[in-house]
Amino acid sequence: MKKLTLLISNKKVLTGFLILAGIFLVCFPMLDFPQKALWVRIIGYAGLYILLGMGLLIHVGLAGMLDLGFAAFYAIGAYTYTFLASTHFNLHVSFWLAMPFAGLVAALAGVLICFPVLRLRGDYLAIVTLGFGEIVRLLALNLTTVTNGSQGIIYIDKPVLFGIQFTEGYHFYYLIFILILLFVFLMNRLVKSHIGRAWMAMREDEDVAQMSGINTTSYKLLAFALGAFMGGLGGAIFASWQGSIFPDNFNLMVSINVLCLIILGGLGNIYGVIIGAIGLIALPDILRGLSDYRMIIFGILLIVMMIVRPQGFLPRRPPKLETQAVGLVKTPLQKKKKGDKK
Amino acid sequence: MNGNGQLVVFLEQLLNGITVGSFYALVALGYTMVYGVLSMINFAHGDIFMVGAYIGFFTINRLTDVGLTASNPTLAIILTFLTGSLGAAVVGVTVERIAYRPLRKATRLASLISAIGASIFLEELVRLIPTIATAIINIKIGGAAILAPQTRQAILKIVGDMGGAMVKTYPGILSNDGFVIGGLFVSYSRILIVLISAVIMVVLYTLVRITKLGKAMRAVAEDKDTASLMGINVNQVITRTFFIGSALAGLAGVMVGMFYLQIKPTMGFVPGIKAFTSAVLGGIGNIPGAMIGGYVLGLAEVISILFLPAVYKDVVAFVILILVLIFKPTGILGSATSQKKM
Numbered sequence: 001m002k003k004l005t006l007l008i009s010n011k012k013v014l015t016g017f018l019i020l021a022g023i024f025l026v027c028f029p030m031l032d033f034p035q036k037a038l039w040v041r042i043i044g045y046a047g048l049y050i051l052l053g054m055g056l057l058i059h060v061g062l063a064g065m066l067d068l069g070f071a072a073f074y075a076i077g078a079y080t081y082t083f084l085a086s087t088h089f090n091l092h093v094s095f096w097l098a099m100p101f102a103g104l105v106a107a108l109a110g111v112l113i114c115f116p117v118l119r120l121r122g123d124y125l126a127i128v129t130l131g132f133g134e135i136v137r138l139l140a141l142n143l144t145t146v147t148n149g150s151q152g153i154i155y156i157d158k159p160v161l162f163g164i165q166f167t168e169g170y171h172f173y174y175l176i177f178i179l180i181l182l183f184v185f186l187m188n189r190l191v192k193s194h195i196g197r198a199w200m201a202m203r204e205d206e207d208v209a210q211m212s213g214i215n216t217t218s219y220k221l222l223a224f225a226l227g228a229f230m231g232g233l234g235g236a237i238f239a240s241w242q243g244s245i246f247p248d249n250f251n252l253m254v255s256i257n258v259l260c261l262i263i264l265g266g267l268g269n270i271y272g273v274i275i276g277a278i279g280l281i282a283l284p285d286i287l288r289g290l291s292d293y294r295m296i297i298f299g300i301l302l303i304v305m306m307i308v309r310p311q312g313f314l315p316r317r318p319p320k321l322e323t324q325a326v327g328l329v330k331t332p333l334q335k336k337k338k339g340d341k342k
Numbered sequence: 343m344n345g346n347g348q349l350v351v352f353l354e355q356l357l358n359g360i361t362v363g364s365f366y367a368l369v370a371l372g373y374t375m376v377y378g379v380l381s382m383i384n385f386a387h388g389d390i391f392m393v394g395a396y397i398g399f400f401t402i403n404r405l406t407d408v409g410l411t412a413s414n415p416t417l418a419i420i421l422t423f424l425t426g427s428l429g430a431a432v433v434g435v436t437v438e439r440i441a442y443r444p445l446r447k448a449t450r451l452a453s454l455i456s457a458i459g460a461s462i463f464l465e466e467l468v469r470l471i472p473t474i475a476t477a478i479i480n481i482k483i484g485g486a487a488i489l490a491p492q493t494r495q496a497i498l499k500i501v502g503d504m505g506g507a508m509v510k511t512y513p514g515i516l517s518n519d520g521f522v523i524g525g526l527f528v529s530y531s532r533i534l535i536v537l538i539s540a541v542i543m544v545v546l547y548t549l550v551r552i553t554k555l556g557k558a559m560r561a562v563a564e565d566k567d568t569a570s571l572m573g574i575n576v577n578q579v580i581t582r583t584f585f586i587g588s589a590l591a592g593l594a595g596v597m598v599g600m601f602y603l604q605i606k607p608t609m610g611f612v613p614g615i616k617a618f619t620s621a622v623l624g625g626i627g628n629i630p631g632a633m634i635g636g637y638v639l640g641l642a643e644v645i646s647i648l649f650l651p652a653v654y655k656d657v658v659a660f661v662i663l664i665l666v667l668i669f670k671p672t673g674i675l676g677s678a679t680s681q682k683k684m
Contacts, residue, residue, distance in 0.1 A: 119671065124622070126383070127663065127667070128663070130615065132664070135657050138654070260458065267451065296463060296470060299460070302459025303460060306452045307456070310449065
């Protein structure tokens, strides 16, 4: 285990692995193998959860605000897209306009729900967001005139790009793949920018962050808006991919799954989200052979994982400056370098 | 409808609210005690409530088999309450031992995920018990089944009472009799349930106020390290807290089964969240607060039915929660100093 940790902490090994995995993921929908459509769907679905996971990572991993109602933003994005691009209201806005708009509406909802609870910390925020997630789902279920209730909405428009209509699973697979690449890049920049530093300072100690001149209110709102925006995007993609949405697609299990995946992957690490999503979302599908027993195994795995490795598969590596300044936390990489000098 | 009729409807809803409120209050006590002692949300608490209902169901069916339900229903009811709450207590303590204790020093998120895992595990276990039992007793050694067909039938009949995906129906052991005051029908069973809950809560409150265990619990809630320096066995206190909280949840589970008759493996989820809402409403960590919160939530829900369609009662519960958190984040009885504990 220690060796493995050392291996995955090594940047070169990690980059090499990521490139290999990337090449595999790009090529694999082009190959021919049994049950291809199913596998493209499973991995594409895991990819969708990577997008959601990165959104929630901003809330929980970077800004340290525990959010148990992430499905609300996912639902708001999905419903916004559906209202704009389906036969439901007979509006047919282009996917490329409606998707960002769905994200923006979700971001607005994020700001609205975050604003009243800014004064509160930790668990209280968790409960408010939990309640918010349930309110959104219940409204989707019961405002039948607007959302068609439990009947759901069907015939949602598919995206069209250069005259190609996205009908196959692999169209969405590549769309999600490209978005993930884009967001991994953006997130990496964000974490290193002053915004990311402010968030992490807030996560470590809010009072100290505030005294150091960080306007915690606006940074919290920003974190919530950005995370919700990504949740909204995910919702729009989900709606157009599925072609139909039902209130039950946005139940609490979605929020819990997203939270579990970022924690299993390693809180605060973008690549951890990827590992977590593949592990968590694809795992129940892989375990499908065990049919009835898969959820109980999933439950046991969550407990065992937390006891054996509570920091997740790929824990956050503290930035170099932090480790040098503190001198207490040493990454395996640094230890190795010191050994080289001797 | 005339004025008197409306009044009767209102009083009927009031009675319903007090009954539902008793259930919420009993379950909320477990949440609030655990939160008080460990500062963690025991996500599996709603499932403990469900386990209690199933153990009660199993017991009452066995008592019917031996004829006790017919000859001495009072004793049968008391025995069912006892086994239901004791069984739930044992399950609760086991969950704490396996899933929470190893994580006491880990981050709060880790124990939250572990609790979610425990919740999924319990729910799935109850759902799968007959499936697992069938698989085990059908094992064949050398082509021959190990058990005779009659034995297998008998085992399956008994195990079938322990769980399964289908809704189970309690035998109607509580009588439907009652009396009428001014056009309002009040059943004896309702009075029984409200009274038992009230008495138990008063006993619990006294226990925490005056006994040594109660003092130790409050000390651990205040500061675990200092309490252990004062010679308090912290682990033992935590185990007992889980025992009491789970026993109350199990009792509520049996009551719900006897009163509403239908039980299913997913029955713990929504009451669990609502009970937690009650605990927050009353001021989390505060025992009388949890009781008041339970009754307030139960009443608010049923009163909302008079003005809104019944489907919105869950929305009302969460909106109340959010409003309380915005305007009085410490809850109805919470102390002003609990800011730090957030």
